[in-house]
Amino acid sequence: MEKEALDDLSQVIPSDRMYLDLTERYCYSYDASFGEYLPEIVIQPKNAEEISEVVKLANTHKIPVYPRGSGTSLSGGPLPVKGGMVLDMTLLRDKLIIDRENMLAIVSPGVITANIHIKAEEAGLFYPPDPSSSNVATIGGNLLENSSGPKGLKYGTTKEYVIGLEVVTPTGEIIRTGGKTVKNVTGYDLTRLIVGSEGTLGIVTEAIIRLIPKPQSKHTFVAHFNHLIDSGHAITSILSSGILPSAMELMDNACIRAVESYRPSGLPLQAEAILIIEIDGHPLAIEEEINKCADLCRAEGASYVKIAETEEERQTIWSARKSVSPAITQMGPTKISEDATVPRSQIPAMMERLNQIREKYGLNLVVFGHAGDGNLHPNIITDKRNITEMKKVELAVSEIFEAAIELGGTLSGEHGIGTLKSPYMEMELGITGVNMMKKIKKAWDPNNIMNPGKVFPDKGQTRIVLVT
Ligand SMILES: Cc1cc2nc3c(=O)[nH]c(=O)nc-3n(C[C@H](O)[C@H](O)[C@H](O)COP(=O)(O)OP(=O)(O)OC[C@H]3O[C@@H](n4cnc5c(N)ncnc54)[C@H](O)[C@@H]3O)c2cc1C
Structure with missing residues (x-):
């Protein structure tokens, strides 16, 4: 410098x-x-x-x-x-104010997300976005990536909860967008423009986020399926029954095996899929709903269904899902984690395409994710020093994105574009769509100093390059 x-x-x-x-x-x-x-x-x-x-x-x-x-x-x-x-x-983590009367929180961007969950719940309120990283990640990072987690199915993503921001623009002005009101249609919605912009349009220095009443209770069950396709049908069947679970998580066979070898807990090694389903709301209503969902899974071919009777059993069910990240990290030194998302009716088709990609390239490809909202997480476990394998990974990643787009989906459901998906932006948005975004970027950041090299592909870049 x-x-x-x-x-x-x-x-x-x-x-x-x-x-x-x-x-x-x-x-x-x-x-x-x-x-x-x-x-x-x-x-x-x-x-x-x-x-x-x-x-x-x-x-x-x-x-x-x-x-x-x-x-x-x-x-x-x-x-x-x-x-x-x-x-x-x-x-920047000094502010975490819960405004109970207006059901909102005012937060500094460096506050850890889990602390917002805790403070909101102490006030009988609820901040739903729940990325698995919420004990570590900041709310600023969540806002700029528009993060979400299992509860996205029922409660939506971070952007649904942000109603106001303080932002330092790429030219150094301090502006405020939105405010404390639930309704606000004054001018362009700059709050929504900034949320999910991955730090390319300014720096968030304060946020006002909406809170909702805390659900009174929750019920959880796990269902095992010998055929992946049946788990897909069970998801569709539940979602079209009029019940909206707060979470519907899927683990494929490779994922089940990884978790079982990391921390043995009797998971079914022969099952092609496990679904974990949670329902929240009034205790009487969810009692009826959980039984109905379990019946629907059985009707679609579940080989085993277990409804948690106690909080301990509920935690045991979730511990398998929570072990996924550490389990797959043990499988190899490099983890390429994707989050291509498809319309939920296309989950079985996407799973099929992922199986084909796994077999074609002979890669260690593990799939889990938020099945209820179509947000799957195909993870390739590899070693970046193995150049031959990395070349295959490059091709496999491209094919994952192609499959998602062909099935009517998107490159990213929650992790953002960053550097890793930027070469594929035109595949989803078309050249005109990308150019409109570039015009917004140019207007806000004429010197291109704010997080350059993200979201938009470098000139002529059409495919990810992991090794050179
Ligand atoms: C084990 C693990 C599990 C995960 N699980 C999930 C999950 O379930 N759901 C999910 O959505 N994501 C998940 N993630 C991804 C990640 O945790 C999220 O994207 C998270 O929001 C990033 O927050 P951070 O504080 O680490 O931000 P960083 O990684 O530091 O930054 C993220 C982006 O935000 C920008 N940024 C950060 N702060 C600001 C600011 N104040 N102003 C402007 N720009 C800013 C950065 O430039 C960058 O583009 C997971 C990651 C890991 C490692």
Whole structure:
């Protein structure tokens, strides 16, 4: 970094929150995805005013700026792919105010999401978006990736809960969007534009999020299927019965085997699929609904159904699903985690396509995910040092995206585009659609300093390249 730029930044940020040593910068060169890029400098701002000054200087000196929460992105979102500066947002965590009367929370972006869950529940309220990473990830990262989790089926994704933002624009102005009201149709909906923009249109420094009443109770059951197709029919059958579960999670056979070898708990190794289904609401209503859902699974061919009778049994059912990430991480040093999503009626067809891809390339491909909303997580477990296998992975990943799009789906249901899916944007949106997005980016960020190298493909890039 040029001395002049460094001198200017030193006027705004004290030296104990500015990192230049290689050892200090190194851990910012990773996220939970595949890439590795070293930033030239890391800055830990404490408030919107500091960020505004830093961003103005970044425009003057044309320094790329990479906002970063906890770095758990699975799509390369916070990686400094063009060098420049990482803005570590985790020190902006002073505000977590629950406004019970207006049923909302005002939060700083560096607050860990699980803390919002806890505080909301203490007030008898509920913040539904529940990414599996919520004990680690920041609400800022959740907002910018538009994250969700099992509860997305019934309660929707993060964007459904964000009603106001404070944002430092890519040119350094501080603006407010939306507000505290549930209804707000004043002008363009900039809140929705920023949510899910992956840090390419500005830096969120405060958010107002909507809370809802906490469901009174919940019921959970697990169903085993010897045929994957039957689990797909069971999902459709339940969703068309008038019951809307709060979660419907699927694990395929490869996933069942991975979890069983990681932490043996008697999972059925011969089953092609396991479904975990949860219903929440009034205790009397959910009692009837859970039994009806279990019957529907049996009618569609479930070989075994177990309704949890106690909280301990409920936790045991969920522990299999929660073991998936650690279990598959043990299977190899490199995990390529995708989240291609299809209309839920196409889940059996997508599972079939994933099986074909697994066999064609002979890869360790494990599938689990939020079956109720069509958001599957095909994970390829590999070793990035194995160049021959990585070449196959590149082709397999491309075919996964092609399959999702052909089935009427999307590249990403919740992990975002980042660097890993950008080559495929035109496949889903067409060249005109991508160009409209590029015009918005250009209008907001004329110097292209805000998280450059994300979302949009580099010129001529049509396919992911994992090894060169
Ligand atoms: C084990 C594991 C499980 C996961 N499970 C889920 C899941 O169930 N559902 C799901 O949706 N995701 C999941 N993820 C992905 C990841 O946790 C989410 O994308 C999460 O929202 C990222 O939050 P973060 O704080 O780590 O953000 P980061 O990874 O640091 O950043 C994410 C993006 O947001 C931008 N950003 C961060 N903060 C700001 C800010 N204040 N202003 C502007 N831009 C900002 C970054 O530039 C980047 O583009 C999982 C990841 C792991 C490792």
